[in-house]
Amino acid sequence: MTNQELLQRSLAAVWHPCTQMKHHENFPLIPIARGEGVWLYDCDGTRYLDAVSSWWVNLFGHNEPRIKAAIAAQMDSLEHVMLAGFTHEPAVRLSEQLAELTGLGHAFYGSDGASATEIALKMSAHCWRNLGLPEKNRFVYLENSYHGETLGALSVTDVAIFRTAYAPLVQENFCAPNPDWRQAAEGESAEDVAERAAQALEKIFAENHERIAAIILEPLVQGAAGMAMYHPHYLRRVRSLCDKYGVHFIADEIAVGFGRTGTMFACEQGGIRPDLICLSKGITGGYLPLAAVLCGDDIYRAFYHDETARGFLHSHSYTGNPLACAAALATLAIFRDDRIVEQNAAKAVRFDALFGELANHPAIRNWRRTGMIWAFDVAGVAAGFAQRFFEAALAQGLLVRPIGNTVYFMPPYALNEEEAGLLAAGTLVALDQTI
């Protein structure tokens, strides 16, 4: 298809996500025909540097030969079988490897991030019910949190634009202050902000723990909030508060897992182990939809019983899809073979130097980085900044999609220095054109 044909037919037949479709009367869709490394190409060969990893899912770049080969090889033996009553090697091997990486030995699979959130919330509340505490069925979430957009996930998501229209459909839960270090008062450190947020959390736990099943949070970086970053002290405090008050700790590592924050999982930087971890997005390197919720023996044992109804009866048709598990196994093999976490640490420091001029731009506030996520806020921008910047960046050959007045880079790890240089230079041009 040509670019033009693709656009017309898409607008007629495809309802695009997270979009007011009428806006496409003024802002064209971007047709994409293929991807290679950090680049996306349209039908005419115009290319865009994918600085957001296609909504944070792509890890090593597009068209990764090892993941492709693993999926193809799996396709030769088994494309899918139901995981209730049946099992297969890719699901077993993936569960074992995730257990080794997280210390949580029981893997339950879903199809996307929001389904992982639903699974974790249901698993936590059902666990308490099985333990004779059915009134523990509410959750604590953080200000500006994002955990997906199905109804359960929305009940722990604090982004008005996603939530307001559906508020009557959503259970009331407890919202706790977040530890975003940008809230630091004069003389206050990031750790002080984290401590303050932990004290506010303790108040909620102390008053309501008999009704609270779990707290769910995005460790270290609240992505959809606009890459709000915080001190790992908060994770340690949450862990000890959860132990003190008998509340499950659900770590939503859907966006921050798989090396994004500089360690394989963000929780490692707090030196803590949550009770439940939600994984998705990068788990298949960006190839196929897959999610996993991992828990330890204590939660698992609470369901293990002669009675069927005490089991966790949740299911999705594609639970543990073998092709997706094969892609995930190939992704984990790349982490080992290419020593990705170590390589990224060195890369990020080199990129910091390349981004220096940008970081010192007078319009920029709160320049920040955690692992392979860079972000900054732009001061004093008029309404519509995100859309104007997005278009100006596209004209520079960049896919950079601000959240409000926050511009961020969350690139595929394949990004090299030349490409990082192009990203910095193009972002500077787009910034000067839009402020």
Ligand SMILES: *Cc1c(COP(=O)(O)O)cnc(C)c1O
């Ligand atoms: C993207 C995301 C989700 C939801 O994942 P989907 O696959 O879009 O449903 C949940 N939590 C976090 C932290 C995310 O970034």
